[in-house]
Amino acid sequence: MPNTRVPAAGEAMPAAFLGRFSRRAALGAIASLPAVGSAAAANSATAPVDRFQAAVAELKAAAEALDPNIYNWTVSTNGDKYCGIMIAAFRTTTKYEGDGWYASPYEWGEVKQIFVRRAPEHDRNGERWFRIGPSATSNHKSVLMTEERFRVNYGPKVQA
Numbered sequence: 001m002p003n004t005r006v007p008a009a010g011e012a013m014p015a016a017f018l019g020r021f022s023r024r025a026a027l028g029a030i031a032s033l034p035a036v037g038s039a040a041a042a043n044s045a046t047a048p049v050d051r052f053q054a055a056v057a058e059l060k061a062a063a064e065a066l067d068p069n070i071y072n073w074t075v076s077t078n079g080d081k082y083c084g085i086m087i088a089a090f091r092t093t094t095k096y097e098g099d100g101w102y103a104s105p106y107e108w109g110e111v112k113q114i115f116v117r118r119a120p121e122h123d124r125n126g127e128r129w130f131r132i133g134p135s136a137t138s139n140h141k142s143v144l145m146t147e148e149r150f151r152v153n154y155g156p157k158v159q160a
Helices: 023-066 147-153
Strands: 070-076 086-091 100-108 111-118 129-133 143-146
Touching: 023 070, 023 086, 070 147, 129 147, 143 147
Parallel strands: none
Antiparallel strands: 070 086, 100 111, 111 129, 129 143
């Protein structure tokens, strides 16, 4: 192919150039187009999902850098929600600062405090347990709770 001229935009291909392709080669090229198209469609179908997952991962990392108390995430994309997507971060509300009175979201009559006492006799597999109840002196009406559940369900220590 010495000195073959490339046609300009809008210019017809020379007849000699078209003769170099066999009909079989042209049909093979046309037959392969649907396969290329379906591969591109498969890639484009997963691309939005991958982009969404990457964006959620970036959001989680940024939020956890701002608030180290985040302990659990819920990402829901069910179609029955009016907003279409719900992303929620749950966070711990307190940490154990020794035995004493802690703020409680639950009421014991008029009292919105709970007495928290370490219960080392109940520790298992490196997990700390606490006895939580309405009185500092009695185990009556108290419950045992793991540290993780305590940190999520109760407020900060109340200064006496």
